[in-house]
Amino acid sequence: MALRPVVPTPSETGSEWGNVSAVLFDMDGVLCNSEDLSRLAAVDVFAEMGVQVTAQDFVPFMGTGEANFLGGVASVKGVKGFNPESAKKRFFELYLDKYAKPNSGIGFPGAYELIVQCKNHGLKVAVASSADRIKVDANLAAAGLKVSMFDAVVSADAFENLKPAPDIFLAASKILGVPTNECLVIEDALAGVQAAKSACMRCIAVTTTLGEDTLRAAGPSLIRKEIGDICFNDILNGGSD
Template sequence: MAVRLLSTPTALSHPTKLSFFSSPKPISTATSFFQWRPKCRVFTRKMVVKACVKVEEKNVKETSKQEWGKVSAVLFDMDGVLCNSENPSRKAAVDVFAEMGVQVTAEDFAPFTGMGEANFLGGVASVKGVKEFNTEAAKKRFFEIYLDKYAKPNSGIGFPGAFELINECKNKGLKVAVASSADRVKVDANLAAAGLPLSMFDAIVSADAFENLKPAPDIFLAASKILDVSPDECIVIEDALAGVQAANAAKMRCIAVTTTLTEETLKPAGPSIIRNDIGSVSLDDILSGGSDKMVQDMQFLQVTEQNPSRILNERTRNGSTTGVDVPSNEVFSLQG
């Protein structure tokens, strides 16, 4: 069916008449005469736009899902993702240096976030010019302070929504793992304090067995190997630049959360999606990319419905609106 619009309305209050004819109906089977009965239907500009919007909305959703690809596993970072532990970690580190007589601030540790305790402590020691810094001794003291002050059971260290999202993933048949640059002693303590049983996870990968920590991809690649899932079917959820960089190096898609760093800081690392925290990450984000691109397109579609006279003309002149062609003489045809 083809509908032809012969004039361009300037306002929604002036409906445009689009006419087409019904199929011929015989008056009498004996005489086989046919009478054409024209039927005129009125379509306003808004009605035409809404039809186009419906088609495009469907196409946007289907295209976004196809582009995202298959997902079989989710790799969760711990500090700053499952557990609200980045600031407590910095405070414990400040205490370690205070005992050494070195004055530091919590902000001094920000550049070394997500890189493991050795780099976390050693990086600041290097910047501050601490001589004969004993990394292993500092780590030992750090864990003593951290576990005593912050990683206590029922301390509320777990982020709201973490438990629920993990269960949603498992119920959907996805494998789940913790992949952290922290040592195992801290991983176990944090998960217990957050009320996340170790049995929830198909694998737990910590820093202890690795020489190269994030931003190197080793931890994520090891997790995918343990899960027996190809890296390109893994989704990483991270809060640190080093973690996002590690995910990219592992050729994995990454959802970044802004619990530790701002969106402006995370964007240059190139995460696939950015969300506020794990409670803001949906199963749709994981399975189909949640659609940051789809959200942008949907925002355009909403504006189109609100101001069709201007925006439909712009969109159709660019040839991008599904089902609408606009010749240069401004005669519209809607294909049906």
């Protein structure tokens, strides 16, 4: 049965911002400074196929899962006989070998501290990413973030519809046992902000990958520069006193 978001009403929340019981962290561009590294690995994949692309070519497809990330550029470039699954497999091999070494320091400053602060205040925390689990695990290890810190880790592997579809966020809500209207998402990609809105979840967007004007068009609840600039009051009260 399809998961359905719970739409908050003033009577349910008791205030305009409402209660927050869980924080769903995107990974690439939020917890981990890995978007540029992902694009470099993708350029490597296409170079092996003899196709010249730039890192910028992948920006429109960020946050949509590796098959779409690679396949979108292949479609734009008119690559004949492109196989998204084999390309994704090679992408992971290159990414893990060259760019995501354990404890290589790709975690954004303040990410660990914000996770701990949320947990200390009784909030549940989850990773909710459109990346496959192999990349999620590698990135968290490279950032020095233990999987055991999180109450749930939801990755792309089990989903047909990735962001901007809300499925990953709705699944995280169900696993955590927290209503969608009590979940807050932290995202950097347009697809992620759109997915949060479709799930009827509040969203704090960070400008680590896209500009403020671009993100604002998707309608996040708040915008901050990066995760280190998000204070606990932003999560609990939407930045209001």
